[in-house]
Amino acid sequence: MFRAALCAACLGAAAYLPAAPVHAQQSLGFSLGETVGDARTASGQALRTIDDERLFRDSQFGQRVAEEIETASRALEAENDQLLEELTAREAELTEQRAEMTVEAFRAAANAFDVQAEEVRRSQAEKRQRLVQFEESERRRFFGSTTQVLQDVLENVGGQVLIDARAVIIGLPGMDMTDDAIAAMDDAIGDGGPAPFPLTLP
Structure with a gap:
């Protein structure tokens, strides 16, 4: 009766994660099949690349966020299991009592049970969404702090232009500065x- 409605709130820890952002592809100024002599464009600007997903994930900041979400996810899963057990027991109880109840009484009890199950589903879904919102908020805070740091790293490694590593079709070793940025x-x-x-889950 309630299982299908509740299942969305009972997902594992990996389910909360949002998809990685899709970055627009950028032209590097050369075509497939063209020989790349070095890591510079025709205008002489030295290119460096960065993997912003790895920058966040492997940083101390990103690892702290992941640990907080993992802890909260495990607590939420345990709560989901407990609630599912309680609702299952209540459903079995109503089934046993049905023969002794009037049609009207059973209908009222069943409706009350459905309302309870829906409230549980809604509440747990909101908590799961809170994990998503927390991760997105912390990502914004992290990347809001990267501009000056990345500018300094780019200068230190002798680069002039920084592009997303996912926009690169062909590149030379040494172009990536993600480790330095981390x-x-x-x-x-x-x-x-x-x-x-x-991250609080009331």
């Missing part, structure tokens, strides 16, 4: 400290 972000902001909007 180390610089760790030095600059560490794990970011307490989130302005803490």
